[in-house]
Amino acid sequence: MRTNPQVTKEPKPPFKERRQSSPGLEHKMKIKPQWQAPLYRSANKLENKKALITGGDSGIGRAVAVLYAREGADVAIVYTAKERKDAEITKHLVEMYNRHCILIEGDLSREVFCKKAVNTAFKELGGLDILVSNAAHQLRKDSLEEVTTKEWDLTFKVNIYAYFHLTKAALKYLKPGSAIIVTSSQTAAMGPHDLPDYSATKGAINTFTKSLAQSLIKKGIRVNAVAPGPVWTPLNPADQGAKKEKIQTFGKKQPIQRPAQPEELAPLYVFLVSDADSSYITGTVIPVTGGLPIN
Ligand code: NAD
Numbered sequence: 001m002r003t004n005p006q007v008t009k010e011p012k013p014p015f016k017e018r019r020q021s022s023p024g025l026e027h028k029m030k031i032k033p034q035w036q037a038p039l040y041r042s043a044n045k046l047e048n049k050k051a052l053i054t055g056g057d058s059g060i061g062r063a064v065a066v067l068y069a070r071e072g073a074d075v076a077i078v079y080t081a082k083e084r085k086d087a088e089i090t091k092h093l094v095e096m097y098n099r100h101c102i103l104i105e106g107d108l109s110r111e112v113f114c115k116k117a118v119n120t121a122f123k124e125l126g127g128l129d130i131l132v133s134n135a136a137h138q139l140r141k142d143s144l145e146e147v148t149t150k151e152w153d154l155t156f157k158v159n160i161y162a163y164f165h166l167t168k169a170a171l172k173y174l175k176p177g178s179a180i181i182v183t184s185s186q187t188a189a190m191g192p193h194d195l196p197d198y199s200a201t202k203g204a205i206n207t208f209t210k211s212l213a214q215s216l217i218k219k220g221i222r223v224n225a226v227a228p229g230p231v232w233t234p235l236n237p238a239d240q241g242a243k244k245e246k247i248q249t250f251g252k253k254q255p256i257q258r259p260a261q262p263e264e265l266a267p268l269y270v271f272l273v274s275d276a277d278s279s280y281i282t283g284t285v286i287p288v289t290g291g292l293p294i295n
């Protein structure tokens, strides 16, 4: 049967999406992110694996949680208190594939919580094989003067410190064959004027990923980063610094002239933790940018 190809069928701008406060909530979005991946065929690639996914309540994280469940994994997701409803929806979606989903609510800007999240995931899932450090804080600013020290700290705490703390805590559980993925961004390569702090954290994420990958080769643990261009998730409609026009034309500047949908990212997150698919790939930053060359 011929199906409409995903590459041409995904939604294109203009988007009449409503603004939200931060963190954005997927269930409040008018134009829903596509996480279903209807053309994807699962093959039990992650049978009985246990995965911790931060930001698994919504956006890319939700699409990854659902695809991991379809591949036979149990997942634990981290989210903030305001996002409980989104988290419960993800849990329900994972359970539809007869897999467990543990909900871990808290603030990743706190080192103590990062450690607790890893330990809870290990205990409640009965193991830990995969860490997906995917949560991020993003707030656009018109000028550097608007970046307060508090805001700079928060962005670094959530985006890069949490990756460090989660990884350190997970290392006592991860075994040969385990894998770590972090969500980076094309902004690490571009350094957009309105995201000085956010894009700097993504640059740090890329370099930390390369260093970590080198140091974990001897343990048989692989580490890779995914660097998306614009993706249709709650992150941008909830960015208080994003202009209305930015949301309406979101993704238009990519060569493909539209944003990615979460379902177009999630298969790579399966590939990068699947030993059968990517056992020789570690220390890379893989762009998913709709044709924009960033390497
Ligand atoms: P999203 O809003 O759905 O996910 C981000 C998640 O981060 C939230 O769900 C929230 O649970 C979590 N988070 C934020 N602050 C937190 C805190 N203090 N404690 C705990 N959790 C916290 O948006 P998304 O676009 O799916 O984002 C996922 C990743 O993708 C992020 O790393 C983001 O930087 C990256 N990314 C997104 C885009 C895009 O255009 N949407 C582009 C490039 C990279």
Ligand code: MG
Residues within 6 Å of the ligand: 023, 024, 025, 026, 055, 057, 058, 059, 079, 083, 086, 234
């Ligand atoms: Mg969310």
